[in-house]
Structures are given as C-alpha cells and as structure tokens.
Amino acid sequence: MSKLIEPRTLRGFRDYPPELMIPRERSMETARRVFRSYGFGPIDTPALELTEILLAKVEAGSEINKQLYRFQDAGGRDVALRFDLTVPLARFVSQHFSTLGMPFKRYHLGTVWRGESPQAGRYREFMQCDFDTIGTLSNAADVEIALVIHDLLVALGFERFEIHVNNRLVLNGLLDSLGLSAQTAVLLRSLDKLAKIGRDGVRDEMIKEAGVSAEQALSVIALAETKGSNTEVLAQLAERFSDNESARKGVAHLEEMCRVLRTAGVPEERLHVDLSICRGLDYYTGTVYETFLNDLPGIGSICSGGRYDNLTGRYTKQALPGVGASLGLDRLLAAMEELKLLPKVGTPAPVLITLFAADRLGDYQRVARLLRVQNIGCEVYPDAKKLGAQFQYAEKRGFKVALIAGPDEFATGTWKVKDLAKREEIAVAEAELIETVRRLVEGN
C-alpha cells in the first residue's frame, strides 16, 4: 500500500460539518424563499470566468488583483475564480440583455474566492447572497429592497433590528452647494469612518485628503450627524435644501420610502433615515442601505447595498441602472450563534427509531415513513447494537425523540417513546404515535 496522505484543507479554507451546515442551509433556504416571494428569480453563473471579464472594472492598483485565484487553463486561456457576484451579474445582464426583459430581478447565492490573508472569521472561500433589481430608475424598486431586507431579517428570526437608509443625492446636493462636488469620493470615504474615528478624526482627514476648510468639513459632518425621528430629519432637510434640486430629489425618495414602509405595515422603529450612512464605494449613486442588529451593533451591517447608475458599462453600450443589497451570511450566522438563535445539532431529523429487533426493519422503516410523510424527519439506526449505544448516538447527534419497539411492543401494537432531553419514556398505541411524537418534537 502506498504512503498515507495527510487529510487536510488548504489554509484559509474550511469544511462545514452538519452542525455548521444545518443552520447555514436553513438560512439560505429562508433567504431564497423571501427573495422568491417578491418575484426575484434565481440565477447562477460559472465560478470560473475569463480574467479580462472579471477585471474589466478593477483598477490596476486594487487589492483584488493580488487576491485573484488566476491561472491558465488547459486551453491556454487566462481564467480566474469569481471574487464577487456583481461582476458576473454585469456580464450576465450584458450578454443576455436581448432575452431577459426589463426590469430584471434576480438573486444569486454563490461561492466566491479571494486570496486574502486568513484571519479569525475570514476565509478565502465564502458565500455571497445578492439580490438586485436591474433596469429601472423608479424609486419603487429602492423601496422594495428595503422591504425585502425587512422581511428577510424577520424570516431569519430577528425582531430587534434597524435598517438605516440614506440617499447619496442629499450628500451630493450639500457638496454641490459647498462647491465640493469634485472631492465627493474622497470626502465620502472619510465620512464613512465617522463611527470609527469620530468627528475630529474625520474633520482632520477631510482637511488633509480633500484640501477643504475646517468649516466645510464640519458642514458635511454636521449633515451626517442630523438627529431626530425620520419625520423630523426629513423636515429639516426639506427646508434646508428647498432650492437644491439633487438634494430635494433624494429627500423625496427617502420620504416615499418611509411612507410606503409605514403603509405596508413595517414597524416604524425598524427604518431609520441616517445621513451618516454613505457606503465607501464610488459605485453608489442614490439610496444606500445598512442593517444593524440592536442586540449586536458591534458586528456592523449584516445587509448592505444601494442604487447604482451603470452596472454594465464595461461590456455593452446599454447603460443599465440597478438597486440591490447583499446579505452577509457568515456575519449573520455568527450573530445568530452569539444570540443563541442556533440550536447546535448534528442531525436534521428529530426522531431516531432504534434497531431493537433486526428482523423488524420493515416495520421500523414503515413507521419512519409515516412520520416523514407528516414532515417529521426520522432516522432508523442501522445496527442492532445494545440500546445504550444507540441512545448514546442519539444524544451525541442531538435527536429529540427515540422510538423503541421489540417483540412485546409488536405483540401489543405499541411503541415506547423516549424524550431524550428529559430521559422520560412512555408507551403509546401505534395509532397515537404520530401525534405523540409531534408534540414532543415541537414542544422541545
């Protein structure tokens, strides 16, 4: 026999055993269900693309160039693994424009790869969950993205969260009125650090990096710091920017978002007009979104995005606007774990039927199928080991209920039902088995 090879994963990569994969998969299915309920359709694109496609929008100095998994394929083509789902979306929409029809609403849950230095909680392979509406300038699409974020968080089991929204047009209006339009990108990059480095830090950086006066810097910061209820903030803005067309449009869009979400039944405290949210990227041109958990503000935004003007400019002359957001699945799962929203189990089925009398396997599988038909997952233990060993397996995996039947039970048409958490056992007639098991499974 040849030498053994040490089983191991690459640095920065990891396996997902069932304990991690069960909640991950459940969250992904929940997200898909919410996206679908709004009419977003799923797409998928290749993991591997031509490098020139992937790098079409990436600047020469960008980190992405260094992080790319890039190689020559057997046909000598320069190819790479996708590093996000936005570039593939841009390529996809450009390529299939003539058949897609607009507006085009898609979601895409897909793996992406970046050769970053591995650090705690950061991996070189991770999942992105993006949803976007392409091909409409209507604010109705922006409003809908906020609704999707809301329903998504609720469906995932959260109650205390806040969606923070802003509109770049308001900031643009202010910068325009201050004569600082040319410095927009640099100023927003500084402003984005407000929570991190504070007012003085941002002011100093703006003076240094954008060459603005202290007074100008403080005007921008003061806008970001506007406080009050959504109604108050919007009233202040409306008054202040009554003669600034860009800002007025941004304010009107934010007003509509607040109004529609209220009418649609979203609790007021879950939507915040927050003028400090600007997202670092040049990319965004209108609404921007970030989403925070009230009980874990420190982990940052778990669902972010915004409106952009031209998704497809590098691949087609057809300029296509869009609006969307991305759910940070790994951050979300870390949060759910911290908030104890994740029961840690190694099995997706709650019921184990023990293999007590090996010759009755048919009956065990017959009853297991009755439970499965009722949406109660049920495993039949495959080996006729001692019951103690089978219970040990059941507890390790996290089953909730074990069923036992031997000659005595088959003779009387009964089953022993064991609540594994309480270690209590009762006997029930087969006719009552499903309801008994359901109560135990749902009660736990």
Place this chain on the structure above:
Amino acid sequence: MSKLIEPRTLRGFRDYPPELMIPRERSMETARRVFRSYGFGPIDTPALELTEILLAKVEAGSEINKQLYRFQDAGGRDVALRFDLTVPLARFVSQHFSTLGMPFKRYHLGTVWRGESPQAGRYREFMQCDFDTIGTLSNAADVEIALVIHDLLVALGFERFEIHVNNRLVLNGLLDSLGLSAQTAVLLRSLDKLAKIGRDGVRDEMIKEAGVSAEQALSVIALAETKGSNTEVLAQLAERFSDNESARKGVAHLEEMCRVLRTAGVPEERLHVDLSICRGLDYYTGTVYETFLNDLPGIGSICSGGRYDNLTGRYTKQALPGVGASLGLDRLLAAMEELKLLPKVGTPAPVLITLFAADRLGDYQRVARLLRVQNIGCEVYPDAKKLGAQFQYAEKRGFKVALIAGPDEFATGTWKVKDLAKREEIAVAEAELIETVRRLVEGN
C-alpha cells in the same frame, strides 16, 4: 471610455437564467428535504483542494489527470478544483473522524469541475448530489438508500420508475465458482455493456479481454439475464448458490431489501432485482443501484450508487465502509423537461400587482405583503407605465394573475383580478382578495 469587453462565458460553461434555475433550485430543495427526512446531514467542503489530496486515489493513466483544473496558488501550492464529491468526502471523514461519530450520514450538493471536451448536454462545471451512510456494514443502510431513492423520485414528481438493484457478492460468487475471480474487474466492465453491445458483443469482448472460454462468458451473461419476478429470481439464486457463501450473503441482502421495501409500503413494481446491473467501477463491493424512468428508459440511470468497502484508505489506517448513491441532477432536469413536468417561467412569484396609481405604492406593497404572508409570491411592478406594457411584462415572465387598483377601486375597496392565461378579469372586495387569488394560482 476604455474599449468594451465582449461579455461571454468560457467554452463548456454556462449561465443559468431564472427559467432554468427555478426548476433546478426547486429540485435541489426537494432533494435536500428528502435527505434530511432520513436524517442525512448536509456538509460542504472547499471547491479548491491540494492536488495531492484530490489525486490520491486516481491512477496515473486516468482521464481525470487531464481533466483537472490544476494550478499553483499565490503561495506556490499545487491546487485543483474538485472533480467529484467522493474524494472530498473521503478526505473529510478521515480528517474529522474523531469528532464525527459513526454511522455518519451525509448529503452534499456541490459543484464539480472537469475539463472534458464539451458536447451537447455535457458541461465542464456541473452539480453533484450525493448521499452516503459511512461506517456501518449493516444491510439496513443499503436498504435505506433504496428507500431514499424511492422517496426522492416520488417527491420530484415521478410515478413510473424502477429502482434496479443487484449485489456484487452474487456475481463474485459465480466468478469464484468458475475460477475467474482474478478477472472480475475486466469481466464486469464488459458485462456492464450488455444493454449497449448485446450478448454476442459482451461474449466476444470477454473472450478477448479476459481470456475466458466462450462457455465461461456465457455463464456470466446467463446469470445477468436471469428473468422473473423478484421472488422468482431470488428463489433461483438461492437454489443455485446454496453452497457458495459469498453469493448466498448477496442473495440474503437482496431478499431483505425486497421484504423491507414491501413492508414499508413501496409499490412492488418500483424495485427490481436485476442481475445485469453491475456498475463499471471496481470500487463497489456489495449492493449496486440504478434507477430508470419507465417513460424515458433511453436516458439511462438517473440515480446510481452502491456499497464500497474502504472509502478512506489513502488518508487514514481507519478503514471505513459505506453505501450511497448520487442523483444525476442535469439528466433528471432534462427528463423532466421532456416529460413536460417543468412549467417554463421566468418568475418564482405567480402574482403581479400593476403600478397603476404611483402614489398608492404603499397600498400595493401592503397587499403584496398580505399575499406573501400566505405563501403567495407577489411582485409589485416598479414603473407607472401603461397597463398594456405591464401586462406584456407579466405574460413574458409567466405570472399567472395580475392585480389592478386605481382611484375607482380604492374608493370602493375593491381590486381587479386578472387571470392572465384566460385573459379574464373580475372585481373582488379586498377582504376576498387572498382567497380569490389563491384559487386562481392553485387552479392554473
């Protein structure tokens, strides 16, 4: 502006737009639900692994070497994209053996890559759906795999299908009694072609490749051609192999499978003991499975697998047996399309609310959310275009129902409900809206 880059995918790769992805995703979710209902847990492993891990079991002359997407990463490591999910499973189980606990039942839906010559319906990137029980020699696990295949096909919408099972031990027993054990691999490779090249072709190939006599070859073929009901076939085998221990064990395992599936409620006609099923691979050592659609036998097996002795031999001294199968998702979807089991739609939501009065967006989204809560997907059109254009969009996407409300409807608390297939429109009070829409959506 820099030169446009032609948007295109790599040769042998493809995009999945919503029309293709909606049924694909639905099938995958159905498969996951069935696997989970039997207590199989999901896992995931990295797409990228060390080449020495992936090639540990691959012979030097194998096609896989040529098909591998293999390169040096930025750290100079020799890495490759996984070409199946079995090798990663072997590595995974070896690496995590001490914490997993046995038996270990897992499913894995994952993308794999092979640089094969592209041909119709074959791609270089495709999805595998594997499910396996590791760490038990019990035939109960083999029986369960057949049950999973059965419930999977039913859940996917098939009624007329046959699971063909055989056991390598029966064939091994025959070859042993003919003194041909040493030629097993070559003979089975020929036998596997019975349906394709016929009895004479197989006989000639066996004579040529394995150096057996015509009589020996015909003995093997005759066994494979044994005909009759499961009971008849098993009775013949029991008699013939009464003094051959290996074959007797194989027959007993097949008998138990038939008996348990019958007791568990699987219709008799869906399980066939078929001695011609041998699977080409050396890999299998016991039960083997293939699954055929009665209405489309020509597409071949859509769910195949078997029992194997030693999954992990290249990575650990711990020899782990297993049994499992793999659903051919792409073949299955092609079949479903051919059998017209797939409605081709571009939206996962059946209902479109038209944007008739732009200032009532809040009411449109309020009603849309009422429908969504009732599990009726609902999109709100984002632009206040002419209704004709909105209906055109609805038809192109495949919505079933459109809802319209303007000032008149809001004044009277009614909605116009349009059945898009029949092009019929009725007016209903908002209180009756959900039930009316549900009837139309489910009735269509």
